[in-house]
Amino acid sequence: MTRHELSEPDRLAFEGIHRLKVVTTAGKVDVVGAGEDGAAVVDVTRVKGGEPLVVETEDGELTVRHGEFRPNMLGWLMRGHKIEADISIQVPPDCLVDVTVVSGPLVVSNLHERTRVQGVSGEITLAQLHGPTDVKTVSGAITAESVTDDLSVHTVSGPITVIALGAGNTIKAGTTSGAITVDLEDGSDAPRLDLNVVSGAVIVRAPEDANLDVDMSTMSGRTVTTFDGLDSQALFGNRQIPFTKPRQLSGRLGSGRGRLRARAVSGDMTLLRRAVDPDLKAGTDGVDGEDL
Numbered sequence: 001m002t003r004h005e006l007s008e009p010d011r012l013a014f015e016g017i018h019r020l021k022v023v024t025t026a027g028k029v030d031v032v033g034a035g036e037d038g039a040a041v042v043d044v045t046r047v048k049g050g051e052p053l054v055v056e057t058e059d060g061e062l063t064v065r066h067g068e069f070r071p072n073m074l075g076w077l078m079r080g081h082k083i084e085a086d087i088s089i090q091v092p093p094d095c096l097v098d099v100t101v102v103s104g105p106l107v108v109s110n111l112h113e114r115t116r117v118q119g120v121s122g123e124i125t126l127a128q129l130h131g132p133t134d135v136k137t138v139s140g141a142i143t144a145e146s147v148t149d150d151l152s153v154h155t156v157s158g159p160i161t162v163i164a165l166g167a168g169n170t171i172k173a174g175t176t177s178g179a180i181t182v183d184l185e186d187g188s189d190a191p192r193l194d195l196n197v198v199s200g201a202v203i204v205r206a207p208e209d210a211n212l213d214v215d216m217s218t219m220s221g222r223t224v225t226t227f228d229g230l231d232s233q234a235l236f237g238n239r240q241i242p243f244t245k246p247r248q249l250s251g252r253l254g255s256g257r258g259r260l261r262a263r264a265v266s267g268d269m270t271l272l273r274r275a276v277d278p279d280l281k282a283g284t285d286g287v288d289g290e291d292l
Helices: 278-288
Strands: 002-004 012-016 020-028 030-035 040-048 053-058 061-064 085-091 098-102 106-111 116-122 124-127 133-139 140-149 151-157 160-164 172-175 180-184 191-198 201-208 212-218 223-225 233-236 247-253 257-264 269-274
Touching: 002 012, 020 030, 020 085, 040 053, 040 061, 040 106, 061 085, 098 106, 106 116, 116 201, 133 140, 140 151, 140 247, 151 278, 160 172, 172 180, 180 191, 191 201, 201 212, 201 257, 212 223, 212 269, 223 233, 223 247, 247 269, 257 269
Parallel strands: 020 061, 020 098, 030 085, 030 106, 098 116, 106 124, 116 133, 124 140, 133 151, 140 160, 151 172, 160 180, 172 191, 180 201, 191 257, 201 269, 212 257, 223 269
Antiparallel strands: 002 053, 012 040, 040 085, 053 061, 212 247, 233 247
8 A cells, every 4th residue: 555645736656546536625626537557647736725635545546535525515624724636637548436526626537437426516527438427416517528328417406418429328317406408419329318307497409310209398397399290288188287387298209219208397398409410421321331
């Protein structure tokens, strides 16, 4: 086991790393998958508050810790003062990653294995994640770009934006207060979407050749779509429910092999049709038409 305590900016390099665990109370954290053969780099550019940042390695696990996570909104207050650290960490793309940041922006990118992210307050950005990913936070926007595997994202207060591309992957997103926006990229094949919001709109953009079984409903809001062949009607038929105007958008797009389920208590449901990139469509048609 090796241990370093950093009270000022420093840069550390390690070998043989295949797991990463990060716990910080406040500050910027950037985790990126790069390199190979277990090489990892921890670059600390700022340490504030008098408490050292601890970096440890043991049996292939790299641990970076500054303060401790406490499950309450004041958990980042340590001994009457606020501690902060700005950290950039490079690990192999096939590294298992577990990150907890109580307060501050977090960026995680280019990882191919399981990733777990937990926060309390701060913006979370995910990009080029190709393994199962689980994200939970209390307050702050969550953005996930170029997600190709299963994704579970939940926040109490804040918008969620997902740009997804994958085959048969599952996307689960939920927020109490905030909008959910999902953009299915060209080439997405039979994704399974499960979206839930208490107060906020749900917007899904899908390519015109999407294969989805659609079931979107809201207890108080509108249902809007630019796809042909979907039914927009009152939920529960003509039954009157006080103080609400429940609506449902349902039907099948293409083969219906994928699934889109969305629920809102208060907010609009929107499903938009987007033209497929002509170059991508031509390339796909060319492959399908080849003689084998």
